[in-house]
Amino acid sequence: MNLNIQNETSRLRAVVLGTAVSNGPVPKLEEAYDPKSIEHIKAGTYPKESDMVLEMEAVAKVLHKYDVKVYRPEIIQDxxxxxxxxxxxxxxxxxIKSNILPDREKEIKAIQHVIDEIDPDKVYKAPSEDIHFEGGDIMIHNDHIFIGTYKGDDYPDCIVARTNMKGVAYIESLFPNKTVKEFDLNKSMKDPKDNALHLDCCFQPVGTNKAIIHKEGFRNPRDYEYLVDFFGMDNLFHIDKNEMYHMNSNIFSIAEDVVISEKNFIRLNTWLRSLNITVEEVPYSEIAKQEGLLRCTTMPLIRD
Incomplete structure (x- = not known):
């Protein structure tokens, strides 16, 4: 397999789509990794496996419609x-394999059949366990790489902080010819409306020169201003706290003019269509209860 990802929006050819099959029982509160999951565990509204399977199959159907090669993980029980x-x-x-939460190491083994198709010389793993990053925090935008991080002193104790400055430096070392820009994100284990779990929870490029953004997701106003200067205010679609909570910035591009979006994102989907972008609407509100959406469940391998 010849990998090729230069940005977030070029025509998609191959992707890994997660699976909700055998997702396991509702987690105990102490097992939850984010405030939104905690909220739904407490409320008794944590998503059912059968509902999430249907939602993910709707995405698979759209991907197949556009002739995208779809890889799925091997099923690990519960x-x-x-x-x-x-x-x-x-x-x-x-x-690049992420340094993820230790409890999730099995997940990478479940896509070994995909990794086996890749030239071993092109497979990377951070050399130290204290180098942290996850794919949701990292976006490639042609000659730029945007990375979400957290610079608070409580980083070691903040379970919703997934990418540290050592992770930023590691990615920078792999791509010395790219401009790497990090963004300090707001984190909260108590209120999901104040928690940007990953960069794609408060920002994502779309089309050729547009982006979705949530201003309050950034701890440092200068980071938000950097993106305003980069894209131009008229090219940014601002989402509010409630839209961020429902994951409006976490859609997924199949091409510059085709996106998969949640069917309830009325304001966003209307804006996208005004740009002559085809919006393939799917139900994904149950997946969203775990503080992730369409970009979170997909890992692109090849784009044109």
């Missing part, structure tokens, strides 16, 4: 394998 974006990422022709 184990959450929904969010394939967390466990690895592709930049250019490099497959």
């Amino acid at each position: 184990y959450n394998q929904i969010f394939s974006r967390d466990i690895a990422l592709v930049i250019e022709d490099k497959f």
